[in-house]
Amino acid sequence: MMIKNRSTRSFFVPRRWVPRPGMASYFTFGNYRRVWMTLIVSLSITCLVPLSIITVIHQRNVDTAMNVELLLRAERSASNARRTVGNFLQERMDALRFIVNEVGYEKLNHTEQLKNVLRNLKVGFGGISDLGMIHDDGTQVAYVGEFNLMGRNYRNEKWFKECMDKGQYISDVFKGFRGVPHIILSVKSESPKGEVFILRATLDTAKLIETVSSYKSSEYADIFLINLEGFCQTPSFNYGEGDGLHKAGFSVPPPASRTHALEIKDFKGERFIMAYAYINAGETETPFILINLKRDAPMGTVWDTSKTQAIRIFFVSVFVILLIVYLTSTYMINRLFMSDSIKAGTLRAAEHKSQLASIGQLAAGVAHEINNPLAVINEEAGYLMDLIEMDDAPPEKTELSEHIRSILDSVDRCGTITRQLLFFARQFDVKIMNFHPADILSDVLKFYHKEAEYRNIRLTVDVSPRTPVIVSDKGKFQQVFINLINNAFQAMENNGALSIAIGPMEPDFVTITVSDTGCGIPSENLSRIFDPFFTTKGDSEGTGLGLSITYGLMQKLKGKIDVNSKVGKGTTFTLIFPLDMQGDSTS
Amino acid sequence: MCSNIKPYVLIIDDEQRFATMLSKRLSLRGYLCEVVYDGESGLAMLPRHPFKAVILDLRLPGLSGEEVLERIKMEQPDLPVIILTGHGNEKERTRCMGLHAHAFLNKPVDLAQLVSLFEEITAGNTSSKP
Known part of the structure; x- marks a missing residue:
């Protein structure tokens, strides 16, 4: 009981509304103190102006x-x-x-x-x-x-x-x-x-x-x-x-x-x-x-008393209004901050989970890519063993070397894939560095070439020769494109086309568009696709977080994301990245 | 007795080296094999040869493995099809088994497992024929 009372009371005392480090981007407002003050001022004005006007009118009427x-x-x-x-x-x-x-x-x-x-x-x-x-x-x-x-x-x-x-x-x-x-x-x-x-x-x-x-x-x-x-x-x-x-x-x-x-x-x-x-x-x-x-105005008359009473009521009302406005605003902002804190925690956990899921998805693709050369090695080595066990004559030197070369080629294929994966995994750490957007795009697309080939999806990357090197968080940059390309692949039937274009060039930012020929997004859903947990896929597929996370990532990269879509024609995401996310050109 | 009758096998896989080596190893064990690298070629071969089993990859250029499986089952519902894929997930397994695939295996595969499947198929065939 005591504890409950104390915690309720503490909602009426302004707190330090500062998000934990790294959590600020999940919060509704950047500066809760300013919101609190704006709330107090606007509510007070709304209440006090009519009261003052009524009091002045009353005093004049009395006069x-x-x-x-x-x-x-x-x-x-x-x-x-x-x-x-x-x-x-x-x-x-x-x-x-x-x-x-x-x-x-x-x-x-x-x-x-x-x-x-x-x-x-x-x-x-x-x-x-x-x-x-x-x-x-x-x-x-x-x-x-x-x-x-x-x-x-x-x-x-x-x-x-x-x-x-x-x-x-x-x-x-x-x-x-x-x-x-x-x-x-x-x-x-x-x-x-x-x-x-x-x-x-x-x-x-x-x-x-x-x-x-x-x-x-x-x-x-x-x-x-x-x-x-x-x-x-x-x-x-x-x-x-x-x-x-x-x-x-x-x-x-x-x-x-x-x-x-x-x-x-x-x-x-x-x-x-x-x-x-x-x-x-x-x-x-x-x-x-x-x-x-x-x-003119004798003291102590009925009228005079009425005026004095009105003024007394006015000041008492002002005090009560200000007190209630202060307490209500403080309570609301405290509540809001608390629910935002909870929301931020949930979102971050979900984001983390989703990131793991996308790594898992990636891992499944990689396993497939590795299993093919492993299967080749398996058959080659098995065949050599067959030759030794089942043939009386030892195998020819040339035949032996052919099979061993095939094994080594396959090992090399596996090595390339694991190297790519390791390189990729490292990018999830926050690291702000100089890079060329086209390089990252080609790294990302490597993981999709095989699937595109099987599904007969045409991948095109159109890079303007004037594309500059940008300063940004490489891992997040990659994640944005993994999310968007995954999305596009899910939206498209076989025989589609995915095109990524870098440009047109602007002095302070780079624009990249990702367009697919997928099913498109109905206009009524277009405004909600960046909302967390919004999904049109069934229960089993998709967490509804992919685009929300992409949106969050773009905010962290100080960029912007916009979407255009036509049902049955396809969807285009337009991404705008600042040339230097550490620079002051945050507009 | 039954092991003397080796089934005629069609291998459909775009991983050329793997398909070739698999056919070579099966040949060493007395199996007669045909190798094609895409679904269309496999389907074209089907009516012309008395295959007793098909080894089918899921990821193929052009027609996908699942589409090929569906077409085979439409034409020859009793022809056993063994799916052999790089890394098949549960959904793919469920779909393929729903299309009456005989078995669903992941690469790399133990040849002995494959051979025992063939023996099972042969045994089934001979036992069903009087």
Whole structure:
């Protein structure tokens, strides 16, 4: 159990994926580490790209939804505040108008009467600190309040001129003679006798500030008034006190009859959601613009939490994906390497066996070739013995020498064959050397001449005179041709033709073609003939390894093999060998 | 008694020196032999001579030994054919025995073995004739 666990676990740890010496050519990949890394990178990209895209889209959607909601909320509270502030001012203007009409010019001319009016106003509305009656020449003829302003002339004041012009006037916040921020509300009227006068009230900003501030929706919200020039009229925690002397740090928004919300950047570059509304007090225009500022992305909201959660999920997913990709890739490559190792061992063993089999096949042919001269020797020697045993007269000298020469000829034939065989057997060792391809071909073909003769198969070798000497592994080179010629002989009936041609010549490689007039290979099998254990011969014949081994041998020789075939016409193998297999022209 | 009647033997082998020497040695033992070096010549000779046995090589130029065996058996099914080849494998042996070859021998052959086969054939022939 322990051992099993450990071995399973070890599949998740990258190993040294290096084939044993001499085994590399049997493996599917040359560099398993690179395959492993490619697998990890491509799988990670495949998984992480969609995840990242989804996360980015989600974050953007959240941002958009959050902005829309923030804009709506800011607009709503600005709209409410605008109405309230408008009503606040309108009520007081209406009160002044009521007083002017109800109390009348005569009574308002007297400070005592005015005192009563102010007292009632303070009780009824609050926020009004003094009251004055001004004639059309600008002189204040009656006044009640904390300051001594009786007889003061306002002819040159802006508010006086505006009020005379428009009939009513609401000033913005200013400090004026008294040095405290206040607003002037004034109404023009005419007595039945035709005297024109103005009733003017001073409004403390405290009550206004209180009214505006009540709409502050959160501690991050900044709701305040500015005037048409952009000066703060009530306190803003971003831009200072509401004394009419501090300028708000953004451009005055364009005039609009409704409430608007938009995203802005102030002069310091800070981003805000801003809702604004120009305030009217009934019919009377005021110089006030209500501003509701909110920070762009407040922390801790539902939206913000959603964003944070998405990011957290993203990073956890990335970690899990990378971990799984790493473990899976490692496991797969470990498994692949292991099965390739087993496959490589099997293939090498099979290849070795097949090589032995081809030597065995060769040996059978050789035995036949040797047995013929041995049979001759046997008969010659037997005959000599017969002569000695059965004839009374000793054999003639000439006859004796004829038979002995025949024996010696036969011995010589045997010797030639065994020499060839020994020479041939030596070539199975790995030995890279210079040789002429035509020489090797003629050595190989020697073993097939007799069979070709019996089966009436025409053997032709067409060697270009310009064929160069090549540097290659002679044994493997031979093996390639033994395999291909064996194959061709098996594919052909009697009376066929096998032709081997060397050429055409190229600067870096030699092309050799082996063509037979055999049964040919159906096109559907053509792509599989180099696969191990692929055979169309019956169970008894062929291991299905001959061409696979030939393919492997060609790879080891840094060459290429290609096949063309027509059923019923024959097959041509085209082999390309580098001039020097140790050189760098491996392409 | 029976050994006095020596069979008339046809030797078909392309290894000329071997065929000649074999015929010479058989002649010394009282056999009458004809030697040819290919299958066609052997088949041509067959109807003209009363051969009692044929020694046939498998590897021959032109018609192969197996083809010659088949043709002989078609024409004279009772004529015993002894296959004598350089190195015959099991498949060839099975095929030849299937074609009713009398025996399948590998070279080099012991002449005594061959002679005893001939005696067996002669004995069979005489015993079958009343």
